Amino acid sequence: YGTQDMIVAQTSYMNERLRDVLPRRAIAKLRTLPNPVDEDLIVKMSMEALPGHDAEILSRRPQIVWCGRLIDVKRPTIAVDVLAEVRRRTGEDYELTMVGSGPMEAELRARAGELELASRLNLLGQRDNPFPLFRAARVGMLTSATEGFPNVLLEMMACRIPGIVTTPCAGDLDMLSGLEISAGFGASEVAEALLKVIQGGDRSALYGKTLSERSPDRFADMLLRAPSSYPGGQR
Structure with missing residues (x-):
């Protein structure tokens, strides 16, 4: 980990757990984005x-x-x-x-x-x-x-x-x-x-x-707006 542009966690809980195991250089690239639903x-x-x-x-x-x-x-x-x-x-x-x-x-x-x-x-x-x-x-x-x-x-x-x-x-x-x-x-x-x-x-x-919050269009928009965090997501 560390060479990626972004590392995505599905939930804030998953984000917290990943912070415990990821190298320091990767943590700054960690974002919480909720799963989309079509x-x-x-x-x-x-x-x-x-x-x-x-x-x-x-x-x-x-x-x-x-x-x-x-x-x-x-x-x-x-x-x-x-x-x-x-x-x-x-x-x-x-x-x-x-x-x-x-x-x-x-x-x-x-x-x-x-x-x-x-x-x-x-x-x-x-x-x-x-x-x-x-x-x-x-x-x-x-x-x-x-x-x-x-x-x-x-x-x-x-x-x-x-x-x-x-x-x-x-x-x-x-x-x-x-x-x-x-x-x-x-x-x-x-x-x-x-x-x-x-x-x-x-x-x-x-x-x-x-x-509506988890629509495919909104998910794509959140990806494109990174590193902005999903409300209630990124720490």
Whole structure:
């Protein structure tokens, strides 16, 4: 490091961590620029018709959608536990639709069976275009232990999911307007945040600020204006 014109961190938290490991000559070139999201493209893709089987699943009951690799760091089994807790506390017949593939699929099916929720867990596998599924969901959920920055939250916002909940798995999540961040990483804490979203009504109108701040054009402009810092970013 040091020969680059600029070193970009996605979040202020990442910026802080990089300062601990970068050589002195590189630190002056470190900037925080938030990941962009192409809202127009995502909206267009989200309008594609769902295949018949998917449409049947998404229309029969209110859906909580989760998207990611089925691996330990994403903590997908917590999502199943959250489903059980939300159903218990609301009395509503929610289902959990999980988009993604990975080695934990059998474990997820087993956990759903233990909780008598096998018929309420939809494992749809990896999808090239998950956005129509997002658009049809009632709530979006992220359960990760850690992330660099979870772009899936921006994608869910662009699809105007009425409510989105995440664990505190990355920096600068509090800068995403309308997002509900759980107090911790446990199933009960995520369920509490999810219930707050469900009971509080549609938040999708709040996403516009974040999406406009992270447009591709704005991202390009911030790059061209370097070394000016992103608000709330560079130290």
